[in-house]
Amino acid sequence: MPITHLPLNALRAFEAAARLGSMNAAATELGVTHGAVSRHVKALEERFGLPLFERHPRAIVPTREGAQLASELAEAFDRMQIAVSRVQPGPLTLSCSSTVMMRWLIPRLEKFKRANQTIELRLNVNYDNVDFIREEISLAIRTSIYRAPAGAVAETLIHEEIGPVCHPDYADRLGLSKPEDLLRARILGSATRPQAWTDWAAALGRPELQMTPNEVYAHFYLVIQAAACGLGLALAPRLLVDDEIRSGHLVAPLGFVAGPYELQLWIADHLRGRVDVRTTANWIRAEMRAM
Amino acid sequence: MPITHLPLNALRAFEAAARLGSMNAAATELGVTHGAVSRHVKALEERFGLPLFERHPRAIVPTREGAQLASELAEAFDRMQIAVSRVQPGPLTLSCSSTVMMRWLIPRLEKFKRANQTIELRLNVNYDNVDFIREEISLAIRTSIYRAPAGAVAETLIHEEIGPVCHPDYADRLGLSKPEDLLRARILGSATRPQAWTDWAAALGRPELQMTPNEVYAHFYLVIQAAACGLGLALAPRLLVDDEIRSGHLVAPLGFVAGPYELQLWIADHLRGRVDVRTTANWIRAEMRAM
DNA sequence: CTCTGATGTGATAAAAACTCACACGAATGT
DNA sequence: ACATTCGTGTGAGTTTTTATCACATCAGAG
Structure with missing residues (x-):
């Protein structure tokens, strides 16, 4: 199948279904009904002439080929997302647990905004792993209980x-x-x-x-x-x-x-060059050092 | 822009236009009319709020952002192509110059087919660089005048x-x-x-x-x-x-x-594990050694 | 100075994608 | 035990997207 005729939308629907283990969940992610996803997957399977999922009554399980395909597609879509985000840089997004946000970040937020008036900051609450690319996270504050996912680099803030x-x-x-x-x-x-x-x-x-x-x-x-x-x-x-x-x-x-444990700063690998990301990372390091 | 709503088809059309430096050529590659490509590109530019091409009367030139985006997209589409080709392996495709084909390959082809009846061989004539992924090339015989492109590994056959x-x-x-x-x-x-x-x-x-x-x-x-x-x-x-x-x-x-110069065998990196590719590569090496 | 070859675009046709509504089947819960 | 729920598959119909056609435009080639 030549690259010029890959059914891109079907591949995206399939990738989401495989990643989420559910047509329904994929449909929600994509903002469509489950029927649309189901049809996409079926079309792909017919095109490839092999099943991508084993169908069970309330669940779908990727076949070996399906799992392989999905994981490679995920990488490709990640790259695409990164490529687009470079021409369309979104706001700087900082992810931390609700507790760190309540007790550390919010008390310092006014100070940060005063010092960095041009940086548009978006906050994300999450205490464990998070997909830096898919959820467009720039920075995350985490304890070392969790390991930084692929696509992010971790550094120690404090012990x-x-x-x-x-x-x-x-x-x-x-x-x-x-x-x-x-x-x-x-x-x-x-x-x-x-x-x-x-x-x-x-x-x-x-x-x-x-x-x-x-x-x-x-x-x-x-x-x-x-x-x-x-x-x-x-x-x-x-x-x-x-x-x-x-x-x-x-x-x-x-x-x-x-x-x-230690407290870590996770930085999205593909955003390490962005000025606002560097500035904010430096601010976090400095504030932590000042504790 | 979230990954779930990337305009995939528009991105593909844009990538082709940027790579080929022409909407017309991209349209031909994609099997549509130039108008369709033009609309896709325009839609992307409106979505991003920035021009991706400078329009000249008889040519389009990617802007800095456009060129950057296109090259990163190309990688992403390459990966996607590789992912799909792994579940849909095409025929083994051997590329060589018309001369090597005339004077070396064709005289030995019967022998090859007799020894490898299950391998479906497709031939491609080309004497310089070739896109292993986009053109789905498995192996190429080339002189060292040309350098193997990214995505292929080269080895010496004979001096x-x-x-x-x-x-x-x-x-x-x-x-x-x-x-x-x-x-x-x-x-x-x-x-x-x-x-x-x-x-x-x-x-x-x-x-x-x-x-x-x-x-x-x-x-x-x-x-x-x-x-x-x-x-x-x-x-x-x-x-x-x-x-x-x-x-x-x-x-x-x-x-x-x-x-x-030396004569080289170029092998598509992502196909090095395929049995038919290894077999055919071995056959080529052996035939060359026998000269 | 006309011709040519490339791109842009309005109107319209074709194709693709989506929704709705219902079917189905087995795990879940009472 | 049995109705319920949850997730998926699908026929029919609708909406949205994409593509085509035909024509416009533009400047450099001949």
Whole structure:
């Protein structure tokens, strides 16, 4: 089949269906109905004379050839997206977790905007992996729990220091001064980082301490909020509670210790040359260093 | 612009127009009228809000952005073509010059087909560069005058030996026994390799010999044919006249000397794993070694 | 100074893509 | 156990896109 007659739209529909494992999802991504995707895939299969998916009642599974084709097509479409984005540069998009956004970025955003009035900043909330090309992400702040995906380069921002924090009165009332004291306290956990307390015990050199949360919040910033309201103890990276400690809303009765993770900056490989990306990356590095 | 709404067909039309430097040529390649291409390009320019071509009365010249976009798109489309060709492997396509085909390949083709009955062989005539991906070439036989393009790997088949050849009677009549004798003879040249006689003189260590052809043929195989008919002297690689010499139709009164070029086999990078490609490459290597 | 060869464009035809509505079949939930 | 839900396939009809045709335009070639 000559390159001049490749059924491009069908290939795109197929690639989306294979990547998402669902015609329906692909249809949503492409902004059409599932029928349209189904027809595209069928047309491709007829053209190639081989099945690209195994059809199961509620799911489709790519065949070997289908999976192979889809992954190579994905690369090709990525390149195309990059090519177009170079002549049509979108806004600079920074991705970080809701917690980093609440407790670190938003408090500094006015300052950033004042210093960089020409940079149009778009924010994206996401705490784990993200497709830099498909979602047009320029920069991401992430913990090293996750690995930077292909197409992005990672660099260390800071090594996380972690420690239990709570309302000052709460610490006084319970008399918290050594790790064992926490066993009497109300432990607050986060669904997004369930192993946080265990990590801390390990970092302390006290892995035997069983710190199972009494209460689990969906987002980490809620845990901090709950701690600040006197509901118990949160285990927080210093970075995210420093302001509250300075203002006296929180205390860290046992201080902080070096945690197992670092905070990283991920930069979209194909955007490393863009001025606004470099500027913003530098700003993030400087702000982190100033902590 | 999100990847899900890239105007793929317009991008392909634009890429072709940019590559070929002409809307008309792109239209021919795509099998549509020039108007269709023109509209696609215009739609893209409106979408991007910037011109992709400078319009001149009888020509279009890509703008800086246009050229950049086109070259990156070309890569993306190449990948797509490769991806599809992996699930839809076409026939094995061997490209060589008309002369190599006439004088080397065709005489051996029966033998090849007998030994490899399952391989569907398609032949392509071309003596210089060729786009392995776009034209779906698997293998090419070329002299090292040309460099293998990106997407192909080159390997040496043989080092060319070159020498003047003519009809036996012609050599006798003129008494050809040393290089100077040729100044009395009728020199036949080829348009595709105008420097051949000069190369030979240099290879002999006699660069002062002015061997300007008295007659120039469009194809090299015509030169050999003319020499075999007693019209004069052709300068030929031994490879291409060995059969004629063996059968007595041609003689090489001054023998052969190592020429400046080698004969190479170019293999499409993305097809190196294909069995039929490996088999055919091995056959070519073996036949060359047997010369 | 006309001819030629390339591109641009309005009107219209053709083709492609999409939607709608319904069918189907098995996992899910009560 | 059985109705429900969820995801996919498809016939018929509609909308949207793409292409064609025919003509306009322009400047350099002959």
